[in-house]
Amino acid sequence: MVYDKQGNHVSNLTSSDFTLRDRGKPQTIAVFSDEHAGASLTEKSPPSPPAPLPSGVFTNRPAFNRPQGPPTILLLDSLSTALGDQLALTPKC
Numbered sequence: 416m417v418y419d420k421q422g423n424h425v426s427n428l429t430s431s432d433f434t435l436r437d438r439g440k441p442q443t444i445a446v447f448s449d450e451h452a453g454a455s456l457t458e459k460s461p462p463s464p465p466a467p468l469p470s471g472v473f474t475n476r477p478a479f480n481r482p483q484g485p486p487t488i489l490l491l492d493s494l495s496t497a498l499g500d501q502l503a504l505t506p507k508c
Contacts (some may be wrong), residue, residue, distance in 0.1 A: 426449055427449065428449055429449075430444040430445065430447035433447075446476050
C-alpha cells in the first residue's frame with residue numbers, strides 16, 4: 416500500500432513509479448497491479464481466465480489466482496533460508 420503525507424491511499428501507480436533492486440542492481444518488475452484495500456472485486460469486470468498451467472508448474476501471478484484478503488509475501492534469502500532449502504529451490508541447469 417502506498418499512502419501520501421496525509422495518509423490517503425495513492426492510486427493509479429504503475430511499475431515505472433517504483434525501483435526494485437537486488438544487491439544494488441535494478442530488477443525488472445514482471446507483474447504489477449494497483450489494488451485498493453476494501454475495493455470489491457465484483458465492481459470490476461472479471462478477466463477471462465488464463466490457459467491452464469502445465470502439470471508441475473506453479474505461479475503467483477494474479478491472473479491465475481486472485482485470493483481475497485491481504486497479500487502473502489514469501490521471502491527466500493541466503494541469510495535466513497537453510498542451505499538445503501536453497502538448493503532444493505535452485506533450478507537445475
